[in-house]
Amino acid sequence: MPVNTQFKKGVLELIVLLSVYKKDMYGYELVSEVSKVIDVNEGTIYPLLKRLTNEHYFETYLVESSEGPPRKYYRITSLGKERGRLLLKEWNAFHETVNNFIKESETYDER
Template sequence: MNAQFKKGVLELIVLESVRQKDMYGYELVEEVSKVVDVNEGTIYPLLKRMTNEHYFETYLRESTEGPPRKYYHITAAGILYRDSLERDWNEFNQKVCSFLEEQKRGRE
């Protein structure tokens, strides 16, 4: 997938994933990777920035597999931002698809 496409939609995918349920970092990497190929080096800085922007709150939960895990929980601001990104994405997607269809019809 084109890196610029991925960069543009990554925040929306992360926000939606955490809206569904609180997640810890590696779990989120696995979830997002089902949609776009990402690694921890991409997700963790994004999570830090979005937490600083108050879209997520974090808390620690004990783990049976090692040290406690930091979980991310979406805030009300995060939900509003996610909804805004979805509207923007849908509008952008619709415009691009319409443009491509018009171009295709023009070639026929």
């Protein structure tokens, strides 16, 4: 079942921050990693990477590639780690609140 576009927008930044927290990644690698969780394309990820870099959550560096031009890698900064922790805390609280509401509304399916 496809995920609602608004749901994806709301959690995409968190998924990208957590992915780069695990290891430095280049753009296409990050698209592949995020796509394991939600369906995204390069046109969605690259503007987000640019914004996160401009906001100092990521820093970039180039690595030579045997398959073409150098790749731009993204590394999370201490500010990015802080942002990731905040978003994760907010996500967990939101998720718990929504799930509790759904559990309390289980009779909805029976109508």
